[in-house]
Amino acid sequence: MVAGPDGERADVDLVTLIVARADPPPSATPEQTATLRLCTAPLSVAELSAYLSLPFSVVTVLLTDMLTAELVQARAPIVRQALPDRSLLEAVMHGLQRL
Amino acid sequence: MDFNGSDTIPGPRAEDHLPHTAQAAVKIVIVGGFGVGKTTMVGSVSEIRPLTTEETMTQAGVGVDDNYGSDTKTATTVAMDFGRISITEQLVLYLFGTPGQERFWFLWNGLFEGALGAVVLIDTRRLEVSFDVIGRLEERGVPFVVAVNSFPDGPRYPVDDLRSALDLSDEIPIIECDARRRASSRDVLMTLMRFLHSLALTGALTRRP
Numbered sequence: 001m002v003a004g005p006d007g008e009r010a011d012v013d014l015v016t017l018i019v020a021r022a023d024p025p026p027s028a029t030p031e032q033t034a035t036l037r038l039c040t041a042p043l044s045v046a047e048l049s050a051y052l053s054l055p056f057s058v059v060t061v062l063l064t065d066m067l068t069a070e071l072v073q074a075r076a077p078i079v080r081q082a083l084p085d086r087s088l089l090e091a092v093m094h095g096l097q098r099l
Numbered sequence: 100m101d102f103n104g105s106d107t108i109p110g111p112r113a114e115d116h117l118p119h120t121a122q123a124a125v126k127i128v129i130v131g132g133f134g135v136g137k138t139t140m141v142g143s144v145s146e147i148r149p150l151t152t153e154e155t156m157t158q159a160g161v162g163v164d165d166n167y168g169s170d171t172k173t174a175t176t177v178a179m180d181f182g183r184i185s186i187t188e189q190l191v192l193y194l195f196g197t198p199g200q201e202r203f204w205f206l207w208n209g210l211f212e213g214a215l216g217a218v219v220l221i222d223t224r225r226l227e228v229s230f231d232v233i234g235r236l237e238e239r240g241v242p243f244v245v246a247v248n249s250f251p252d253g254p255r256y257p258v259d260d261l262r263s264a265l266d267l268s269d270e271i272p273i274i275e276c277d278a279r280r281r282a283s284s285r286d287v288l289m290t291l292m293r294f295l296h297s298l299a300l301t302g303a304l305t306r307r308p
Contacts, residue, residue, distance in 0.1 A: 013209050014152070014181075015124035015193045017117070034108050041116040044124055044193060046181055050150035051110055056207055057154060078123045078190075079213035080242075086299045088190075092125065092215070093292045095186030099144060099285045 010064040010074070014056065017042040017075040018063065025071075031062055032071065039072060115147050117191060124191040127288065128211055130199055130236070131220035132228035136248040136278035137196030138180040140220060143284045145182025145194065153178045154206040177203045194288075199232045211236070216295050217243040218287055220278070223253040226264060233265060244272040244294050246287045 012018075020039040024032060031052070038051055049059045066072045078088060129137045142149045156175045177198060184192045197203070197210065204210055211217065217236055221229045229245075236243050245267065249255075256264070258273050267273065274290045277283045 011208075013213055014195065014207055015126045015191075015213075017121055017124055017191070019119075038108070038110045041111075041119060042121040043111065043117065044183075044191075046152050046193065046195070047111065047150060047183075049152040050181075051108060053153075055154045056152055060208070075122055075124075077213060078125050079209070080215055086296065088125070089215070089292055089296045089299060091190060092186055092192060093289065093296070095184065095190070095192065096285055096288050096292065099184065099281065 009060050010067050012045050012060055012063055013077045014046040015044045015077045017044055019073045021073050022071050118188055120188040121191055122189045124193055126193045126214045128195050128197050128214045128217040129220055130197045130217055130232055132199045135220050135222045137220055140278035140284045141180055141182040141194045141196045143281045147183050149180045149182045151178050151180050201235045211241045216291050217241050218291055219243050219245045221247055242295055244291045247275045248278045249275055
Protein backbone atom coordinates (compact mmCIF):
# COMPACT_ATOMS: atom_id res chain seq x y z
CA MET A 1 0.00 0.00 0.00
CA VAL A 2 1.32 3.42 -0.90
CA ALA A 3 0.77 6.30 1.47
CA GLY A 4 -0.56 9.47 -0.13
CA PRO A 5 0.74 12.93 0.68
CA ASP A 6 -0.19 14.13 4.15
CA GLY A 7 -2.68 16.64 2.84
CA GLU A 8 -4.86 13.89 1.46
CA ARG A 9 -5.27 12.00 4.69
CA ALA A 10 -8.43 12.10 6.72
CA ASP A 11 -8.07 13.67 10.14
CA VAL A 12 -8.43 10.52 12.20
CA ASP A 13 -7.22 10.10 15.73
CA LEU A 14 -6.18 6.89 17.48
CA VAL A 15 -9.53 6.92 19.25
CA THR A 16 -11.77 7.98 16.38
CA LEU A 17 -14.49 5.32 16.34
CA ILE A 18 -15.06 3.69 12.96
CA VAL A 19 -18.35 2.04 12.01
CA ALA A 20 -19.11 0.18 8.79
CA ARG A 21 -21.84 1.79 6.66
CA ALA A 22 -22.08 -0.86 3.99
CA ASP A 23 -21.32 -4.42 3.07
CA PRO A 24 -18.05 -4.84 1.20
CA PRO A 25 -18.67 -3.91 -2.46
CA PRO A 26 -17.31 -6.27 -5.13
CA SER A 27 -14.58 -3.73 -5.79
CA ALA A 28 -13.40 -3.72 -2.18
CA THR A 29 -9.76 -4.51 -1.54
CA PRO A 30 -8.93 -7.24 0.97
CA GLU A 31 -7.93 -4.57 3.51
CA GLN A 32 -11.25 -2.78 3.03
CA THR A 33 -13.16 -6.03 3.40
CA ALA A 34 -11.30 -6.86 6.60
CA THR A 35 -11.97 -3.37 7.96
CA LEU A 36 -15.69 -3.59 7.20
CA ARG A 37 -15.86 -6.96 8.90
CA LEU A 38 -14.10 -5.62 11.99
CA CYS A 39 -16.23 -2.48 12.18
CA THR A 40 -19.70 -3.99 12.28
CA ALA A 41 -19.65 -2.58 15.83
CA PRO A 42 -17.82 0.70 16.56
CA LEU A 43 -14.07 0.15 16.78
CA SER A 44 -11.28 2.65 17.43
CA VAL A 45 -8.58 3.30 14.85
CA ALA A 46 -6.05 2.00 17.40
CA GLU A 47 -7.89 -1.31 17.68
CA LEU A 48 -8.17 -1.52 13.89
CA SER A 49 -4.42 -1.02 13.64
CA ALA A 50 -3.86 -3.78 16.20
CA TYR A 51 -6.21 -6.33 14.63
CA LEU A 52 -5.06 -5.63 11.08
CA SER A 53 -1.41 -5.58 12.18
CA LEU A 54 -0.95 -2.41 10.18
CA PRO A 55 0.81 0.79 11.30
CA PHE A 56 -1.41 3.69 12.32
CA SER A 57 -0.27 5.72 9.30
CA VAL A 58 -1.29 2.94 6.90
CA VAL A 59 -4.68 2.56 8.57
CA THR A 60 -5.13 6.32 8.22
CA VAL A 61 -4.61 6.08 4.46
CA LEU A 62 -6.91 3.08 4.24
CA LEU A 63 -9.65 4.93 6.13
CA THR A 64 -9.23 8.07 4.06
CA ASP A 65 -10.26 6.10 0.98
CA MET A 66 -13.09 4.35 2.80
CA LEU A 67 -14.48 7.58 4.23
CA THR A 68 -14.42 9.15 0.77
CA ALA A 69 -16.23 6.11 -0.64
CA GLU A 70 -18.72 6.33 2.26
CA LEU A 71 -18.00 2.74 3.23
CA VAL A 72 -17.41 3.73 6.85
CA GLN A 73 -18.48 6.43 9.25
CA ALA A 74 -16.10 8.14 11.69
CA ARG A 75 -17.18 9.26 15.14
CA ALA A 76 -14.72 11.93 16.22
CA PRO A 77 -13.10 11.80 19.66
CA ILE A 78 -13.67 14.35 22.39
CA VAL A 79 -10.40 16.19 22.78
CA ARG A 80 -9.10 18.44 25.51
CA GLN A 81 -10.58 21.86 25.02
CA ALA A 82 -9.68 25.38 26.00
CA LEU A 83 -13.08 25.48 27.65
CA PRO A 84 -13.04 22.44 29.92
CA ASP A 85 -16.08 20.22 30.01
CA ARG A 86 -16.63 19.40 33.66
CA SER A 87 -19.56 17.10 32.96
CA LEU A 88 -17.32 14.98 30.74
CA LEU A 89 -14.68 14.75 33.46
CA GLU A 90 -17.36 13.82 36.00
CA ALA A 91 -18.72 11.11 33.71
CA VAL A 92 -15.26 9.59 33.39
CA MET A 93 -14.78 9.74 37.19
CA HIS A 94 -18.10 7.98 37.76
CA GLY A 95 -17.15 5.32 35.23
CA LEU A 96 -13.79 4.72 36.91
CA GLN A 97 -15.40 4.46 40.32
CA ARG A 98 -17.42 1.51 39.08
CA LEU A 99 -14.30 -0.42 38.11
CA MET B 100 0.74 -8.54 5.04
CA ASP B 101 -1.31 -10.89 2.93
CA PHE B 102 -4.96 -9.97 3.25
CA ASN B 103 -6.30 -12.56 0.85
CA GLY B 104 -7.20 -14.67 3.82
CA SER B 105 -9.15 -11.86 5.48
CA ASP B 106 -11.54 -14.40 6.98
CA THR B 107 -8.74 -15.43 9.27
CA ILE B 108 -7.93 -11.99 10.65
CA PRO B 109 -8.62 -12.16 14.36
CA GLY B 110 -11.09 -9.54 15.45
CA PRO B 111 -12.47 -8.57 18.81
CA ARG B 112 -14.14 -11.34 20.77
CA ALA B 113 -17.93 -10.99 20.87
CA GLU B 114 -17.74 -9.70 24.45
CA ASP B 115 -15.20 -7.07 23.40
CA HIS B 116 -17.54 -5.34 20.95
CA LEU B 117 -18.49 -1.82 21.87
CA PRO B 118 -22.22 -1.13 21.88
CA HIS B 119 -23.60 0.58 18.78
CA THR B 120 -24.52 3.49 21.02
CA ALA B 121 -20.81 4.33 21.52
CA GLN B 122 -20.58 7.86 20.18
CA ALA B 123 -17.17 9.14 21.21
CA ALA B 124 -13.95 8.24 22.91
CA VAL B 125 -11.47 10.05 25.12
CA LYS B 126 -7.90 9.08 25.86
CA ILE B 127 -5.40 9.21 28.67
CA VAL B 128 -1.72 8.68 28.02
CA ILE B 129 0.50 6.74 30.42
CA VAL B 130 4.04 7.77 29.66
CA GLY B 131 7.26 6.44 31.06
CA GLY B 132 10.53 4.68 30.34
CA PHE B 133 11.05 1.13 29.17
CA GLY B 134 10.08 -1.44 31.77
CA VAL B 135 8.47 1.00 34.17
CA GLY B 136 5.13 -0.81 34.10
CA LYS B 137 3.03 1.08 31.53
CA THR B 138 1.61 -2.05 29.96
CA THR B 139 1.05 -3.58 33.39
CA MET B 140 -0.99 -0.56 34.42
CA VAL B 141 -2.97 -0.56 31.16
CA GLY B 142 -3.66 -4.28 31.55
CA SER B 143 -4.73 -4.06 35.18
CA VAL B 144 -7.62 -1.69 34.44
CA SER B 145 -8.50 -2.51 30.84
CA GLU B 146 -11.69 -4.37 29.97
CA ILE B 147 -9.96 -5.88 26.94
CA ARG B 148 -6.67 -7.71 26.80
CA PRO B 149 -4.12 -4.98 25.98
CA LEU B 150 -3.53 -4.56 22.26
CA THR B 151 -0.56 -3.14 20.42
CA THR B 152 -0.43 -0.55 17.68
CA GLU B 153 2.85 -0.18 15.87
CA GLU B 154 4.35 2.53 13.78
CA THR B 155 7.44 2.52 11.65
CA MET B 156 9.94 5.28 12.01
CA THR B 157 11.97 5.71 8.85
CA GLN B 158 15.19 7.51 7.97
CA ALA B 159 14.42 10.79 9.71
CA GLY B 160 14.70 9.24 13.12
CA VAL B 161 17.40 6.72 12.50
CA GLY B 162 20.78 7.38 13.98
CA VAL B 163 19.33 9.54 16.72
CA ASP B 164 18.79 6.66 19.08
CA ASP B 165 21.90 4.91 20.29
CA ASN B 166 19.82 1.95 21.40
CA TYR B 167 19.00 1.20 17.80
CA GLY B 168 22.23 2.53 16.41
CA SER B 169 23.04 -0.12 13.88
CA ASP B 170 24.23 1.42 10.62
CA THR B 171 22.36 -1.12 8.55
CA LYS B 172 19.02 -0.38 10.12
CA THR B 173 16.80 1.82 7.98
CA ALA B 174 13.63 1.78 10.06
CA THR B 175 12.63 1.39 13.67
CA THR B 176 9.36 -0.09 14.79
CA VAL B 177 7.82 1.63 17.76
CA ALA B 178 5.05 -0.14 19.63
CA MET B 179 2.42 1.24 21.93
CA ASP B 180 0.19 -0.93 24.09
CA PHE B 181 -3.29 0.23 24.91
CA GLY B 182 -6.45 -0.77 26.71
CA ARG B 183 -10.05 0.33 27.01
CA ILE B 184 -12.62 1.15 29.67
CA SER B 185 -16.28 1.68 28.76
CA ILE B 186 -17.48 4.67 30.74
CA THR B 187 -21.12 4.83 29.61
CA GLU B 188 -23.10 3.39 26.74
CA GLN B 189 -21.99 6.44 24.75
CA LEU B 190 -18.48 7.16 26.03
CA VAL B 191 -15.30 5.06 25.92
CA LEU B 192 -11.95 5.74 27.57
CA TYR B 193 -8.72 4.49 25.99
CA LEU B 194 -5.41 4.24 27.82
CA PHE B 195 -2.18 4.37 25.86
CA GLY B 196 1.17 3.31 27.26
CA THR B 197 3.60 5.54 25.43
CA PRO B 198 7.38 5.49 25.14
CA GLY B 199 9.04 8.26 27.10
CA GLN B 200 11.08 9.52 24.17
CA GLU B 201 9.49 12.56 22.58
CA ARG B 202 10.77 11.72 19.11
CA PHE B 203 8.25 8.87 18.98
CA TRP B 204 5.24 10.93 19.93
CA PHE B 205 4.65 12.55 16.56
CA LEU B 206 4.16 9.11 15.01
CA TRP B 207 0.62 8.99 16.35
CA ASN B 208 -1.31 12.06 15.27
CA GLY B 209 -2.54 14.05 18.25
CA LEU B 210 -1.48 11.48 20.82
CA PHE B 211 -1.00 14.06 23.54
CA GLU B 212 -2.75 17.05 22.06
CA GLY B 213 -6.16 15.45 22.24
CA ALA B 214 -5.64 13.52 25.47
CA LEU B 215 -7.55 14.50 28.59
CA GLY B 216 -4.26 14.28 30.43
CA ALA B 217 -1.29 12.08 31.17
CA VAL B 218 0.10 9.87 33.89
CA VAL B 219 3.89 9.98 34.20
CA LEU B 220 4.81 6.57 35.56
CA ILE B 221 8.19 6.55 37.26
CA ASP B 222 10.56 3.99 38.68
CA THR B 223 12.62 5.31 41.61
CA ARG B 224 15.53 3.17 40.43
CA ARG B 225 15.75 5.24 37.26
CA LEU B 226 14.40 8.63 38.16
CA GLU B 227 16.53 10.45 35.61
CA VAL B 228 14.55 9.14 32.64
CA SER B 229 11.51 11.03 33.91
CA PHE B 230 13.02 14.52 33.72
CA ASP B 231 12.70 14.84 29.97
CA VAL B 232 9.16 13.50 29.90
CA ILE B 233 7.97 15.96 32.52
CA GLY B 234 9.65 18.86 30.75
CA ARG B 235 8.10 17.95 27.42
CA LEU B 236 4.59 17.64 28.86
CA GLU B 237 4.94 21.01 30.56
CA GLU B 238 6.05 22.58 27.28
CA ARG B 239 3.07 21.09 25.49
CA GLY B 240 0.63 22.16 28.16
CA VAL B 241 -0.52 18.59 28.79
CA PRO B 242 -1.89 18.28 32.33
CA PHE B 243 -0.38 15.33 34.19
CA VAL B 244 0.06 13.59 37.51
CA VAL B 245 3.07 11.56 38.61
CA ALA B 246 2.64 7.95 39.72
CA VAL B 247 5.49 6.12 41.41
CA ASN B 248 5.34 2.43 40.60
CA SER B 249 6.54 0.60 43.70
CA PHE B 250 9.11 -2.02 42.88
CA PRO B 251 10.17 -4.24 45.79
CA ASP B 252 13.85 -3.46 45.24
CA GLY B 253 13.34 0.20 44.40
CA PRO B 254 14.45 2.92 46.81
CA ARG B 255 11.64 4.67 48.70
CA TYR B 256 11.67 8.44 48.87
CA PRO B 257 9.35 10.78 50.74
CA VAL B 258 7.02 12.57 48.33
CA ASP B 259 8.61 15.91 49.16
CA ASP B 260 12.02 14.60 48.16
CA LEU B 261 10.64 13.25 44.89
CA ARG B 262 8.93 16.55 44.22
CA SER B 263 12.13 18.49 44.54
CA ALA B 264 14.16 15.84 42.70
CA LEU B 265 11.72 16.05 39.78
CA ASP B 266 11.39 19.83 40.12
CA LEU B 267 7.61 19.56 40.26
CA SER B 268 5.42 22.42 41.36
CA ASP B 269 3.27 21.92 44.46
CA GLU B 270 -0.05 21.50 42.69
CA ILE B 271 0.99 18.48 40.62
CA PRO B 272 -0.20 15.33 42.43
CA ILE B 273 2.31 12.57 43.17
CA ILE B 274 0.88 9.19 44.07
CA GLU B 275 2.46 5.84 44.89
CA CYS B 276 0.97 2.84 43.17
CA ASP B 277 1.30 -0.82 42.39
CA ALA B 278 0.59 -1.00 38.67
CA ARG B 279 -0.22 -4.71 38.93
CA ARG B 280 -3.24 -4.00 41.07
CA ARG B 281 -6.48 -2.87 39.45
CA ALA B 282 -7.61 -0.80 42.43
CA SER B 283 -4.25 0.92 42.66
CA SER B 284 -4.12 1.75 38.96
CA ARG B 285 -7.73 2.92 39.12
CA ASP B 286 -6.74 5.26 41.98
CA VAL B 287 -4.00 6.75 39.81
CA LEU B 288 -6.52 7.48 37.05
CA MET B 289 -8.92 8.94 39.61
CA THR B 290 -6.13 11.18 40.91
CA LEU B 291 -5.59 12.45 37.38
CA MET B 292 -9.32 13.02 36.85
CA ARG B 293 -9.68 14.90 40.14
CA PHE B 294 -6.67 17.02 39.20
CA LEU B 295 -8.20 17.80 35.78
CA HIS B 296 -11.48 18.61 37.49
CA SER B 297 -9.77 21.03 39.86
CA LEU B 298 -8.06 22.68 36.90
CA ALA B 299 -11.42 22.96 35.15
CA LEU B 300 -12.95 24.60 38.21
CA THR B 301 -10.21 27.19 38.39
CA GLY B 302 -10.25 27.73 34.65
CA ALA B 303 -6.62 26.74 34.41
CA LEU B 304 -7.18 23.95 31.93
CA THR B 305 -6.37 25.60 28.66
CA ARG B 306 -4.71 24.30 25.61
CA ARG B 307 -1.59 26.14 24.67
CA PRO B 308 -1.28 27.44 21.12
